[in-house]
Amino acid sequence: MRPHARRSFVVPALVLALAGAGLAATPIASAATPTPPPTVAQATLIAAGEGNTVVVGADGRPYGTGSNQDGQITGTDNPKTTLTLMTGLPSGVHAAAVSADVVHSLVLGDDGIPYATGLNGHGQLTDEDEENPDPQRRTLTPMVGLPSGVSATAVEAGSYYSLVLGDDGVAYGAGYGLNGQITGNELGTHTLTPMELPPDVRAVAIAASGYLQSLVLGDDGIAYGTGYNGYGQLTGTGNRQALTPLTGLPDGVEAIAVDAGQFHSLVLGDDGVAYGTGGNIWGELTGDAAKLTTLTELDGLPSGVDAVAISAGYGTSVVLGSDGIPYGTGYNPYGQLTGTGDRQALTPLAGVPSATGPIAQISAGPATTLLLGRNGVVYGTGSNDKGQLTGEPTLEPQRSLKPLSGQPIVRTASARITGRPKVGRLLTARGGVWSPTGARVGYRWYRDGKPIGGATKRTYRLVRADWKKRIKVRIAATLPGSSDATTSVPTARVSMVLKNTRRPTIRGKRKVGKRLKATPGRWNAPTVRVSYRWYRGKKQIRGAKGSHRVYRVRKKDAGKKIRVRVTAHTPYTTMAHAFSKRVRIRKG
Structure with a gap:
């Protein structure tokens, strides 16, 4: 069985963090889409698939990278080695959430319509013509089957099947269902079909696994599951053909988020604890038991740190702490938990760039883990064999967190x-x-x-x-x-304060009847226009002004001190003044 693509659920406190990530501009829901119940967040902005990655860009559009063999990230280029715009959304429609799996991807439009692309061999993309369905699509296409007037509020891609949550509080499924993962045991369902919960219970969240199980969170605080249960991933024993409560949460604790891994399931309690059940072969549920058949607390979070988000991959579990740090446990051959070596307890992912700020969302895939920083940047670690972390495909694992290339700015x-x-x-x-x-x-x-x-x-x-x-x-x-x-627009022309760098001087014989000549001095601008004003003592001399650089000494000046004020100006400067030294006019 193939491992399955993952995404995470985030409680409201972390959704608010997205606004600080610069994602407030991303259209998460239109006015026509009812606000989801307060128990969970429906805006899944990053999705780690098997060999591919799909994200909602800062521009509110869906982007994908990695394997595109079946058109799961639209177009024909395969592989894609940088985040590339996915095609098919109608003009003016933005992506509100995304989900990715091995052969197909889902995008929730802010128009309340789920869109799908990729392989359609079991009807996972839905088709109005059930007798002759399209086997494959390479562009995002509306899914069919939601009742008239019902809008989608969440999407989940499983292996060859799809789940859609309606604003009527009903979970709908399409595609492969032989394990009972969309209830019943149909080989292929080509239209979205209701998955029944107990009377008066509304679905508020959905989670899809590989071929095996599906989870639905009810507004009664109970996690329900259906499908294969060979590892106890639905708690207890025996497979399920209908949505059945998972057991094991402590008395008084309600579920606020769910997620499904390949052989295990995670439930987030309103007590801030992450619980798990099912296969524990690699320590994905912490501890050393081979499997668990009841919801059991995952170990490893530091004292005082609550779990605020969960994501289940193939043999791995990632939990986001209230401290903004992502913690992982389980299978780690590709560095999907960073570094080397499997984990048996929740351990911080190493090397989270300081620029990210607290992490806002997590998504654990089959061999990769994605983080969305509060700075709005998506980082990834793990396998890049198909370009799912961007860059040329390589068999050499990437064991540290790096930003994905091609993220729209x-x-x-x-x-x-x-x-x-x-x-x-x-x-x-x-x-x-x-x-x-x-x-x-x-x-x-x-x-x-x-x-x-x-x-x-x-x-x-x-x-x-x-x-x-x-x-x-x-x-x-x-x-x-x-x-x-x-x-920017250029400024106005830069002005300058005009300054005198050498004061004016008075030359000539200081006798009545003789001419005195003023020099303008020097200024910090190369070319200035100047005017003069002559003074006797502190009083202006009548008529001795303007361009009059020369002044003929008058009788009344005898014995007095004479000085000149030079006023300078030039374009793009302030007007400036400078006085000469006083000179005394001789008597007689």
Whole structure:
């Protein structure tokens, strides 16, 4: 049996964290889609499949990478080695959630419609023509079977089957069902068909495994399961053909999230504890028992740390702690839990980049683990044999967390400059805001369109060379395989404070009837226009002003002190004044 693709469920506190991740702009639900019940979050933004990965980008569109042999990430290119836009959503429709499996992928549109692509051999994509169904699709296509007026609020891809949660509180299934995973034992169902819960119980969450079992969370706080139970993954013994309660939660504890691995199941209790049941061959349920047939607490979270999200892979379990740290246990041959060696208890994934901030979502796949940081960036670790972690496929495992390439960068604010454009003043680059916030941002300042040497920080202090020039800034954001840039509108021409660097002087004989000549002095601008004003003592001399550089000494000046004030101005400067030294006019 093939391992199965995974995603996680996140309780509301972590959904709120997505807004801080720059994902608030991502359309999670339209006005037509009812708000899901408060027990779980329906917005699954990352999905680790078997050999492929599907994510909701910061632009609200679905992207995929890795194996595309069956069109499971749309198109014909195989494999895809960077996150690539998936085709088929109608214009104006955004992705609200995603799920991925070995041969097909599901995307929940914010129009309340589930879309599917990939192999359709058992009807997992649904088809209106059940007699002659399409065997394969390479573009996202609406699924059929939801009752009129019912919108989808969650999607789950199992191996050759699909689950859809309706806003009517009903879980629907389509595709392969011989193990009872969509209730009953149909080989193939080509339309979404209701999976019955007890009367008056509404479904609020769904989880699909490989070929084996499905889980549905009821609004009564009970986890229900159906399908294969050979390892006790549905608790107790014996297979199920109908949704049946899982047992083992402590008295008074209600389930708030569920997830299904290949041979085990996880349930998150409202007491902040992760519980598991089923196969424990590699320690995926912690401890050394080969299997468990009742929900049992997973060990390893530090004291005081609650579980806030769960994700079950193939032989692995990943739990997100209330401290924002992801913990993993179980099978680790490809580094899907980072590093080397299997785990027998929940252990922190190593090397989570500090830039991520607390982790917002987790998704454990058959051989990979994905993390969504609060900075909005998706990171992955584990097998990259089909390019599911981006980059060229390789058999060499990736044992540390790295960002996936091709994540779209969405600009939410363009570049602008604040500060007065005057020599000596500080200009600051504003705007240039992107989602994800984890994109690396760089700055480059320009003077009349030419780069300013060394000006690569968020702020720039204007210098003499900027006078009369226009300044602009370019802000660029980069992620592996993605980039975007925005350039501000240029400033007004940079002005300067005009300063006197050598004071004016008075030349000539200091006698009545003689001419005195003023020199303008020197200024910090190369060309200035000047005017003069002559003073006797502290009083202005009538008529001795303007362009009158020369002054003929008058009788009343005898014995008095004379000085001249020079006023200088030039374009893009402030007007400035400078006085000469006083000179005394001789008597007689």
